[in-house]
Amino acid sequence: MVELRPWFALKSVPGVGNLLYRRLVEHFGSPQDVLNAEPAALTAVQGVSPRLAASIVRHRTPDAVSDAIERELASVRQKSYRIVTLTDAGYPPLLRQIPDPPPFLYVYGTLREGGLNIAMVGSRNATDYGIATTRRLAMDLTRQQVCIVSGMARGVDTAAHNGAIAAGGNTVAVLGTGLARIYPQENERLFHRIAENGAVISEFALHSGPDAHHFPARNRIISGMSHGTVVVEATGRSGSLITARLAAEQNRDVFAVPGNVHSFKSVGTHSLIKQGAKLVVHAGDILDEFTHFERVAPATPPTTAAPCVQLTNEEAMVMDKLDAEPVHIDDLARDLALPVGRLSGLLLQLEIKGAVHQTPGNRFCRVPGIRWRHGKTRNNNQEVSSE
Numbered sequence: 001m002v003e004l005r006p007w008f009a010l011k012s013v014p015g016v017g018n019l020l021y022r023r024l025v026e027h028f029g030s031p032q033d034v035l036n037a038e039p040a041a042l043t044a045v046q047g048v049s050p051r052l053a054a055s056i057v058r059h060r061t062p063d064a065v066s067d068a069i070e071r072e073l074a075s076v077r078q079k080s081y082r083i084v085t086l087t088d089a090g091y092p093p094l095l096r097q098i099p100d101p102p103p104f105l106y107v108y109g110t111l112r113e114g115g116l117n118i119a120m121v122g123s124r125n126a127t128d129y130g131i132a133t134t135r136r137l138a139m140d141l142t143r144q145q146v147c148i149v150s151g152m153a154r155g156v157d158t159a160a161h162n163g164a165i166a167a168g169g170n171t172v173a174v175l176g177t178g179l180a181r182i183y184p185q186e187n188e189r190l191f192h193r194i195a196e197n198g199a200v201i202s203e204f205a206l207h208s209g210p211d212a213h214h215f216p217a218r219n220r221i222i223s224g225m226s227h228g229t230v231v232v233e234a235t236g237r238s239g240s241l242i243t244a245r246l247a248a249e250q251n252r253d254v255f256a257v258p259g260n261v262h263s264f265k266s267v268g269t270h271s272l273i274k275q276g277a278k279l280v281v282h283a284g285d286i287l288d289e290f291t292h293f294e295r296v297a298p299a300t301p302p303t304t305a306a307p308c309v310q311l312t313n314e315e316a317m318v319m320d321k322l323d324a325e326p327v328h329i330d331d332l333a334r335d336l337a338l339p340v341g342r343l344s345g346l347l348l349q350l351e352i353k354g355a356v357h358q359t360p361g362n363r364f365c366r367v368p369g370i371r372w373r374h375g376k377t378r379n380n381n382q383e384v385s386s387e
Helices: 002-011 018-028 031-036 050-058 066-079 128-142 156-166 185-196 214-224 240-249 264-274 283-287 313-321 329-336 340-352
Strands: 082-085 104-109 117-121 147-150 171-174 198-202 228-231 253-256 308-311 356-359 363-366 371-374
Touching (some): 002 018, 002 066, 002 082, 018 031, 031 050, 066 082, 104 185, 117 156, 117 214, 117 240, 128 147, 128 156, 128 283, 147 156, 156 185, 171 214, 185 198, 214 240, 228 240, 228 264, 240 253, 240 264, 253 264, 308 313, 313 329, 313 340, 313 371, 340 356
Parallel strands (some): 147 171, 171 198, 308 371
Antiparallel strands (some): 104 198, 356 363
16 A cells, blocks of 8 residues: 555645645646646646745655555455445445545445446434335435435435345445444444445545534545435435535436325425426436436336235225325224234234334324225226335
């Protein structure tokens, strides 16, 4: 890793941000050439003052930064992580196109080359509808060879990564911390599963914590390495809206999933739709915007369709009263004129069949996209869909 030391040394110069770092490397050819340049040559680059040029020259002396760099590189080797620099072939090509790409990335796992990348972001405190919708979209996109990019946060991010992994595909997590500081801690197992099915990446030093200013910077990477960004659930002040704005500024497509018009967690997504984001109901709404990427012909029924389950007439009657929004069992029993004990048994059977999901507080909702068949009465045994 000897050749990486100049990359770290230049990064450590106060006043050299990502934009200027890129400008210097493009002008001189490499960080080592930047450090070797004379002050007069450095000040010829836009944004480099005489004081900054002097600071850059001081950092060409190994002793100035070598101890910290050696410790960092030793930790990278010990953890079996990699450093991918801006000039490496393995650097995400779309990310290289934004104005201020990170000079280098810490990588755990394998970054896929080529293919369609779609970012999925949303509320950390997502509703059951948001989690289920995210997971379904991620699975359907993954089955079309799409790489799902997200931030490994609670809620929508976690559901996106889990959906991609469940479908046997590729996913990338972009952290707002260093790779040695897994955040949130409950996602430690997910952290390693993502690396097994793609990569976890960060621009921050290994032991960097979850500082507030890290996350907007992280968001530009999520959108920057993706062809499009999907916002599933967001309040009016959600950080996901920052990611959507950055995607638009980077000339990338923005998508939004509609939600409950009465829920404050849908305010942000509905606002994006009003501003021109494409409304998303299923994976095809996203894939239709990227027709130059080859679609995968499914060997089984279309991936956007959930399995069809067989229900009894009583179970179908319960399903008719359920929707994506959870309802309390007492209200459901009253609407159906059924004893709570009998209804509880029916709901348990529906859960076992994968048609119903129980949420906290003894509330129940349909699994999104579920289809069912039932016996001799309603609809003459016709297939019914919740969509």
